[in-house]
Amino acid sequence: MLFPLHQTTPRCAVFEFLNSELLYFLRASITSENFSETLFRAHAGAPSVCWSNRPTREWFHQLWKSLPKVSQDRQNLFDTINNTQDIQVFFDDTKTALPILESDIVFEAMKSLTTHLFTRTKDLADTKLQANSSIESHYQQFKCANSNSELCPLCGTALLSQNRVHLSDEEQWRADYDHVLCKDKYPIYSVHPGNFVPTCHICNSKAKGAKDLLRDKDGNRRRAFYPLPPAQECCYRYAEVFVTPKKKAELITGYWAEPLAEAYVSFQSAPPDVKPKIDVWEEVYKVPSRVEQHITTHFCEHIAADLRPTNFNDFHGQLIRFANAMPLDYRSMEWRFWWQRVYEHLSKQDQDFLRDLWSLIDWKIREKSDEDMDLVFS
Numbered sequence: 001m002l003f004p005l006h007q008t009t010p011r012c013a014v015f016e017f018l019n020s021e022l023l024y025f026l027r028a029s030i031t032s033e034n035f036s037e038t039l040f041r042a043h044a045g046a047p048s049v050c051w052s053n054r055p056t057r058e059w060f061h062q063l064w065k066s067l068p069k070v071s072q073d074r075q076n077l078f079d080t081i082n083n084t085q086d087i088q089v090f091f092d093d094t095k096t097a098l099p100i101l102e103s104d105i106v107f108e109a110m111k112s113l114t115t116h117l118f119t120r121t122k123d124l125a126d127t128k129l130q131a132n133s134s135i136e137s138h139y140q141q142f143k144c145a146n147s148n149s150e151l152c153p154l155c156g157t158a159l160l161s162q163n164r165v166h167l168s169d170e171e172q173w174r175a176d177y178d179h180v181l182c183k184d185k186y187p188i189y190s191v192h193p194g195n196f197v198p199t200c201h202i203c204n205s206k207a208k209g210a211k212d213l214l215r216d217k218d219g220n221r222r223r224a225f226y227p228l229p230p231a232q233e234c235c236y237r238y239a240e241v242f243v244t245p246k247k248k249a250e251l252i253t254g255y256w257a258e259p260l261a262e263a264y265v266s267f268q269s270a271p272p273d274v275k276p277k278i279d280v281w282e283e284v285y286k287v288p289s290r291v292e293q294h295i296t297t298h299f300c301e302h303i304a305a306d307l308r309p310t311n312f313n314d315f316h317g318q319l320i321r322f323a324n325a326m327p328l329d330y331r332s333m334e335w336r337f338w339w340q341r342v343y344e345h346l347s348k349q350d351q352d353f354l355r356d357l358w359s360l361i362d363w364k365i366r367e368k369s370d371e372d373m374d375l376v377f378s
């Protein structure tokens with residue numbers, strides 16, 4: 001996490017509902033002899049949507065058929081899942097054993113069922129009725145609890161989604177919901193309410209995919225940020241951005257539009273117990289790599305547009321002014337936080353460094369103004 005979520009951020013009621021239906025089914029299965037409606041809860045006199053919706057019922061039936069025959073083994077399976085509902089502990093303590101479904105048949109049946117619950121059942125009208133909520137409604141509550149920010153809390157570089165005027169919560173678009181523990185490897189948590197965080201599309205689909213936060217590529221356990229309250233784990237306080245301009249000779253023969261040799265994101269001041277979690281966040285979501293590319297590509301143009309300097313003294317003064325106060329919208333506007341870190345770094349540089357930089361920015365401003373003149377007068 002770049003930014004922590006507010007303590008009042010709610011968990012999604014639809015997933016609370018579906019997860020409790022799954023646990024109820026597994027508990028009721030311990031002593032049942034037949035697959036029947038008694039394995040499901042009634043809601044206000046109506047059968048559970050997990051029973052009344054035929055495709056969902058069929059996936060529960062497949063899981064039923066895969067369950068061990070001996071009652072004690074079913075009890076053990078239920079205990080394995082029911083006793084590991086607090087998933088936050090896995091993110092801090094690598095000694096805490098992760099739940100293992102010993103039977104491959106149960107694992108596959110569980111994966112098929114919970115994938116269906118996540119992709120289909122969650123959106124049924126009866127599910128929304130019985131859960132008394134919806135994912136769309138949860139997304140709006142999530143935003144509201146976080147100062148109406150639509151910024152992705154994982155990266156600070158992209159929006160989650162955008163609301164449109166004059167529409168109800170149900171009609172608004174919503175963000176992707178990332179499975180914190182991916183559904184392929186942790187199917188028992190595919191509808192666990194503590195396993196979801198709204199993220200931008202790049203964090204969820206492009207960067208993370210099915211990567212495992214709790215294990216490295218060799219299968220070794222590791223610690224990682226847990227995104228939901230009460231945890232407040234994040235790394236923005238330790239983030240620094242350093243830039244190295246190209247040498248003058250490189251610029252004369254090179255490409256002026258990209259005057260930086262390097263932009264570099266560092267977390268060198270992070271405490272030793274937080275650093276390993278930052279390393280996992282970097283590896284999984286690739287945020288520093290995205291930030292470094294963005295800053296390198298847009299360096300002069302962004303500073304010229306953001307500070308609108310008129311000469312070197314103005315540039316220097318604006319830099320100090322911007323660096324000394326975190327902008328109000330650093331947790332709601334894309335990239336704002338990262339550019340603030342750039343200004344902080346620049347404001348500490350000596351006059352020679354800044355004068356060289358100014359000549360590049362000034363060139364960018366003039367080039368842009370020449371382009372505008374051509375457009376107007378040619």
Ligand SMILES: [Zn+2]
Pocket residue numbers: 152153154155156157158199200201202203204
């Ligand atoms: Zn993101």
